[in-house]
Amino acid sequence: MNKIDYLRISLIDRCNFRCHYCVPEGTKLDYILQQQLLSYEELLTLLKEVFIPLGFTKFRLTGGEPLLRPGIIDFVREVAALPQCSDLAMTTNGFLLDKLASPLFDAGLRRINISLDSLNPEIFDKMIGNGGKSRWQQTWQGIQTAYEVGFNPLKLNVVILRGLNDSEILDLAALTIERNWHVRFIEFMPIGNNKLFDECAWIPSAELRQNISQKFGLIESSIKGNGPADVFKIPGAKGTLGFISQMSECFCDKCNRIRLSADGWLRPCLLNETGEINLKDALRNGVDCDRLKEQVRNLLLLKEEINFKERDMGTDGVYGRTMSQIGG
Ligand code: SAM
Ligand code: SF4
Numbered sequence: 001m002n003k004i005d006y007l008r009i010s011l012i013d014r015c016n017f018r019c020h021y022c023v024p025e026g027t028k029l030d031y032i033l034q035q036q037l038l039s040y041e042e043l044l045t046l047l048k049e050v051f052i053p054l055g056f057t058k059f060r061l062t063g064g065e066p067l068l069r070p071g072i073i074d075f076v077r078e079v080a081a082l083p084q085c086s087d088l089a090m091t092t093n094g095f096l097l098d099k100l101a102s103p104l105f106d107a108g109l110r111r112i113n114i115s116l117d118s119l120n121p122e123i124f125d126k127m128i129g130n131g132g133k134s135r136w137q138q139t140w141q142g143i144q145t146a147y148e149v150g151f152n153p154l155k156l157n158v159v160i161l162r163g164l165n166d167s168e169i170l171d172l173a174a175l176t177i178e179r180n181w182h183v184r185f186i187e188f189m190p191i192g193n194n195k196l197f198d199e200c201a202w203i204p205s206a207e208l209r210q211n212i213s214q215k216f217g218l219i220e221s222s223i224k225g226n227g228p229a230d231v232f233k234i235p236g237a238k239g240t241l242g243f244i245s246q247m248s249e250c251f252c253d254k255c256n257r258i259r260l261s262a263d264g265w266l267r268p269c270l271l272n273e274t275g276e277i278n279l280k281d282a283l284r285n286g287v288d289c290d291r292l293k294e295q296v297r298n299l300l301l302l303k304e305e306i307n308f309k310e311r312d313m314g315t316d317g318v319y320g321r322t323m324s325q326i327g328g
Pocket of ligand 1: 015066092188189191324
């Protein structure tokens with residue numbers, strides 16, 4: 001089995017966007033109540049007393065939208081200062097980054113992934129489900145600010161949906177030519193919006209690569225991240241292109257991560273609730289950290305290979321939960 005040393009921590013299930021593929025229109029979400037969220041203090045206890053002693057050194061803060069959680073800067077500072085933390089990253093939609101990129105950087109965050117599905121404000125607003133004022137400009141500004149304050153290389157996460165933003169594959173890929181940005185195309189998964197999936201909105205990475213290669217050429221990059229992306233680059237480009245192909249190519253054998261939801265559920269895999277344990281309840285019921293370590297160790301043994309495409313995810317997201325609720 002792979003060494004599992006990477007924990008994705010969802011800080012909040014709420015979000016200021018409602019992306020089509022994540023929280024489809026009409027979805028009624030029951031948000032986690034404030035008192036049911038793992039507090040920062042509880043999270044730090046779990047990191048120091050359970051995860052770090054078990055060998056976890058890499059942490060990613062996500063959500064929902066992590067920047068909506070009050071007190072995020074101080075929390076980042078505390079996690080970044082843990083001597084055993086070798087890598088701290090965040091995934092955000094970027095909307096609040098114009099103000100927060102600089103304090104986050106000062107607090108010790110060095111790696112950030114920003115989701116950006118379109119360079120066209122109209123398509124962008126359609127994809128994030130915003131019926132009102134356009135959010136593109138502020139998001140784009142957030143990305144620029146993050147880059148300027150020193151998040152370098154900067155990673156952009158893109159989900160391409162047929163008929164929505166597939167006309168922009170080349171423009172998004174071209175962002176890497178002049179900038180040291182890493183654009184990562186993530187295959188759409190039928191989590192949250194199975195209906196979209198049934199409508200064949202999913203585009204396999206191989207098709208994206210072929211389109212990009214025909215226009216610009218594509219070579220394998222020597223820069224590899226520690227994640228599941230296959231990394232390429234346009235010849236002569238400053239940045240890279242990553243392809244995360246969990247639907248078309250199983251990469252479970254390379255997986256090094258588990259996920260903690262904002263209300264304390266620890267799950268061995270995005271699509272696997274087997275053996276899920278609630279660390280918040282356990283902590284609040286006075287279970288000691290040695291016992292928790294044992295439970296987490298047992299949960300790691302439940303990681304198994306999963307075929308994303310064939311997995312029955314129910315009709316309403318993974319067993320009724322969207323990505324924003326599980327923690328993407
Ligand atoms: N709100 C933040 C953001 O959008 O970056 C963090 C949470 S979001 C759930 C994390 C990542 O999950 C985003 O890059 C988003 O594009 C991706 N995501 C959400 N739903 C998805 C789906 N059904 N298939 C593939 N990726 C998805
Ligand atoms: Fe979009 Fe991220 Fe919010 Fe989901 S959690 S709706 S992907 S911004």
